[in-house]
Amino acid sequence: MNQASDPDHVTFTIDLTVEEARRRAEVVAALGPDWDPVAVLQEEQAAHDLLYSGLDEEQLRIHSMLVAAGVLPGQEPGRAASH
Structure with a gap:
């Protein structure tokens, strides 16, 4: 259905940048x-x-494995787990 021709349907947008x-x-x-x-x-x-x-x-081996898999963060700056 064409939204412009539907009197019960109002289209609007909200810019949340300020909020x-x-x-x-x-x-x-x-x-x-x-x-x-x-x-x-x-x-x-x-x-x-x-x-x-x-x-x-x-x-240490398990820790290294989990870091390599992205489960635990490594030592790099801004580190975070990827999964």
Whole structure:
């Protein structure tokens, strides 16, 4: 059916760009002035290093296999699991 000829059907679009910008501003405001993204990333790196420290040979092999499969993130910057 042709939408233009259907009196019960109204076509409209919504641009969410402004709403997304407002949402992001609210998130940053909620984090507060003491939020330090560099410190957070450094703490995350320290936690990651601690989590995977002290692995035995078999655990390292399994960890490497999971990183290669994309299940676990590797050590590269901006790392994230791909699956």
